[in-house]
Amino acid sequence: xxxxxxxxxxxxxxxxxxxxxxxxxxxxxxxxxxxxxxxxxxxxxxxxxxxxxxxxxxxxxxxxxxxxxxxxxxxxxxxxxxxxxxxxxxxxxxxxxxxxxxxxxxxxxxxxxxxxxxxxxxxxxxxxxxxxxxxxxxxxxxxxxxxxxxxxxxxxxxxxxxxxxxxxxxxxxxxxxxxxxxxxxxxxxxxxxxxxxxxxxxxxxxxxxxxxxxxxxxxxxxxxxxxxxxxxxxxxxxxxxxxxxxxxxxxxxxxxxxxxxxxxxxxxxxxxxxxxxxxxxxxxxxxxxxxxxxxx
Numbered sequence: 001x002x003x004x005x006x007x008x009x010x011x012x013x014x015x016x017x018x019x020x021x022x023x024x025x026x027x028x029x030x031x032x033x034x035x036x037x038x039x040x041x042x043x044x045x046x047x048x049x050x051x052x053x054x055x056x057x058x059x060x061x062x063x064x065x066x067x068x069x070x071x072x073x074x075x076x077x078x079x080x081x082x083x084x085x086x087x088x089x090x091x092x093x094x095x096x097x098x099x100x101x102x103x104x105x106x107x108x109x110x111x112x113x114x115x116x117x118x119x120x121x122x123x124x125x126x127x128x129x130x131x132x133x134x135x136x137x138x139x140x141x142x143x144x145x146x147x148x149x150x151x152x153x154x155x156x157x158x159x160x161x162x163x164x165x166x167x168x169x170x171x172x173x174x175x176x177x178x179x180x181x182x183x184x185x186x187x188x189x190x191x192x193x194x195x196x197x198x199x200x201x202x203x204x205x206x207x208x209x210x211x212x213x214x215x216x217x218x219x220x221x222x223x224x225x226x227x228x229x230x231x232x233x234x235x236x237x238x239x240x241x242x243x244x245x246x247x248x249x250x251x252x253x254x255x256x257x258x259x260x261x262x263x264x265x266x267x268x269x270x271x272x273x274x275x276x277x278x279x280x281x282x283x284x285x286x287x288x289x290x291x292x293x294x295x296x
Contacts, residue, residue: 002098003124004116004178006035009061009089011081012043014106015050017263022054024110024260031115036097038064038088059095067094070198079200086209087200093181100126104176107263108232111255118231118259119178126180127228128217129173136171159211162191163219172214173230174262183213186222232260 006025010018018037025035034057039047041060048058065071068091076084089103102119120126133152140149156169192202206212217225233254235241241263254261 001096002034004033004100004102004120005098006033006104007038007089007092007101008036008104008106009038009085009092010043010047010106011039011085012046015043015046017106018047019050019054021104021106021108021110022051022056026054028110028113030113033102033116036092036101038092061088064088064091064095067091068198070192070196071200076200079204083203083207084200086203086207090179090184090203090209090213091199093179093184096181098181099124100178100180102176102178105174105262108176108260109263110260111251112259114259121224121226123224125224125226126178127226128214129177129230130214130218130225130227131171131173131229132168133171155208155211158206159208159215162206162212163215165215165219170214170218172210174210174234176231176260177210177213179213180223182222183217186220187212187216190216190220231258232262233258234262 006029008018008021022035022037029035035055036057036059037047037051038059038061041062044058044060047056062073065073065076065088071087071091076087079087092101092103100120136152137149140146140152153169156171160166160169188199191197192199202212203209217223235244251261
């Protein structure tokens with residue numbers, strides 16, 4: 001079993017983004033960490049064609065789902081894509097390929113050399129993103145989004161109540177994140193097994209896998225906690241990207257402090273999507289998405 005691998009869950013509409021990610025991994029992966037890519041079985045031929053010549057270990061999403069006997073493939077296929085992909089990413093540990101995995105989304109891109117030591121302590125424990133997300137909450141204040149902030153805090157409270165943790169509301173970042181199989185196994189033993197519940201069922205009640213992992217880590221401490229800030233610069237909103245562009249914050253500057261960039265696929269245009277609208281139009285569209293997401 002490997003100590004650490006890289007893992008991305010993708011699908012056909014993100015094949016070009018995945019290609020950019022894999023090319024950056026190929027260029028900067030100093031320790032030659034194994035890279036696993038999972039996609040629906042029907043998408044494998046497309047990815048093999050587009051990623052030809054690149055070092056990729058393919059896994060079908062269906063194989064990951066089948067590793068949990070409580071899961072029903074038809075039920076998961078009927079779930080909205082935003083939920084089913086959370087199930088697949090969070091259940092990768094069940095394949096017993098590694099002790100830890102760097103979970104990366106297709107819209108990420110490495111900017112400089114990286115190695116195992118960037119993600120694991122000398123004792124082999126993951127660095128965990130644990131922040132208070134003050135930048136995000138400030139964004140909500142700046143753009144007058146009280147519902148977004150309220151529901152952000154509600155999600156945190158619900159996750160804490162699930163595991164029985166009191167205290168500050170933390171944010172556990174967005175991919176890339178280093179996940180330990182011991183934490184996911186702890187969630188299985190402490191939460192799921194006593195309820196005779198599948199992870200797919202849980203994610204429909206608590207649709208935020210990042211928090212489920214983080215709160216399990218904080219409450220039960222199956223591994224030592226080594227907090228860190230995000231590994232990548234997040235461009236979740238096009239306003240952030242154009243702010244940096246205006247102030248000449250280049251990739252070279254970002255690479256001094258970050259391993260890479262997340263280009264949020266909801267707004268990124270060009271040949272990775274169909275968005276060619278103005279900055280104002282795209283910002284308004286993105287804010288509407290945020291309101292829909294957090295106003296349930």
